[in-house]
Amino acid sequence: MNIEVSVLYFAKSADLAGVRSETISVPREIKSLQLWEELVTRHPRLAAILDQVVLAVRQEYITLGDQLLFLQPGDEVAVIPPISGG
Template structure:
């Protein structure tokens, strides 16, 4: 079974996705790694590059699902319709 979630993009992820938010249909029960793959596959590849745009930040990104941090990996998520999934790449400052 699938549900609609709001995906929010911040910083570099927004630049790569070309938008700040969107609604996606994803499986209700999914690992955080599988959720990342669902999100990545809806965005086109760079012209002439093999990787989808968002794939370049995979090792640097953290999710926030319902405002709780989630690392990419095998963590099982049980999503509800309307949940927010924030894509948070590293943010530098000084």
């Protein structure tokens, strides 16, 4: 069963995706890497930050991989690119 979640893009990820936010339909249970791949399918330029990107679901960081996510309708998924500091 698919549900709708809000995706928020920050900094470079917003530039690459061309949007700051959107609502997408994904399975309620999805692995974190599958969620990332769904976003890259929608916005192929995001692939450029794969090695540095961090996702957050309900304001908790998640690792890209086999971690199984249990999403709820209306959850927020944040795409946080590498942040350069100094």
